[in-house]
Amino acid sequence: MREARVLYEHPAKRKSTLVCFDFDQTILNEHSHNQIKHKQLSNFSECIEADYLEELKERKPDEVFKNREKLRETLNLFFEQGHNIAITSFTEYKSLIIPVLKFLGLSKEQLSKIHVEAWLPETQDYMSKFGKNGHIRKAMGHFKVNDYQLVMLIDDSINNIEIAKYNNIKTVLVPAEYNPDPAYLDEAVKLGEELVKQATAKDNEPEVLTSKEKNTSWVARENVRNDNQLGLNF
Structure with a gap:
């Protein structure tokens, strides 16, 4: 006999959303990982990351950050809209990221809310096939976005963008050049507004549940569905 199914309303609150920023050539104009690697080959300082950070601070902020003012405005808006923010970066220098964002002008409270998912995959082949999927998945788990x-x-990577699109992730491609037209940030703001609307709409959609699911908590069901969904395409 087919199991009876019932409608169940979600709790009346917006679902969590997540905005993932790449770091090198997206937040920064340059590629910090490559810059530091190059310095390590010619400089045996044990404080190479701290030295690099001090070098950045000696430069004009508009040279360091890609469209600095517009970038900071966009980040502020995302925080106001209630998005979770993550930095998803291919780099060995994770400890550099939050101090650099502080230099951008983000507040202590904002910095405390940012999750950094920064590491290099074991192989170039992994990067080519899966892009930022692993980083995004871990950030989703951190913020319980399902x-x-x-x-x-x-x-700024076309490959990362195309792979993310395959998973129905909203994407914004950042031009690789130095301080390009900031239209891509306007696009990000529009997509951020769409995320808010979509998160609200999804939370108001009734679910069709089996009688067994009805007797489990909403959180437990979401955890199971999260695990099932995040197991795809990795």
Whole structure:
């Protein structure tokens, strides 16, 4: 006999959303990982990351950050809209990221809310095949975001963008050049507004549940669905 199914209303609150920013050539104009690696080959300082950070601070902020003012405005808006923010970066220098964002002008409270997912995959082949999927998945787990459609990736890599699109993640491709036309940030703001609307709409959609599911908590069901969904395409 087919199991009876019932409608169940979600709790009346917006679902969590996530905005993932790449770091090198997306937040920064340059590629910090490559810059530091190059310095390590010619400089045996044990404080190479701290030295690099001090070098950045000696330069004009508009040279360091890609469209600095517009970038900071966009980040502030995302925080106001209630998005979770993550930095998803291919780099060995994770400890550099938050101090650099402090230099950008973010507040202590804002910095405390940012999750940094920064590491290098074991192989170049992994990067080519899976892009930022692993980084995004871990950031989603950190913020308990359980739907790829409630995630946005802002990145300068066409490969990372195309792979994210395959998972129905909203994407913004950042031009690689120095301080390009900031239209990509306007696009990100529009997509951020869409995320808010989509998160609200999804939370008001009734679910069709089996009688067994009805007797489990909403959180437990979401955890199971999260695990099932995030197991795809990795």
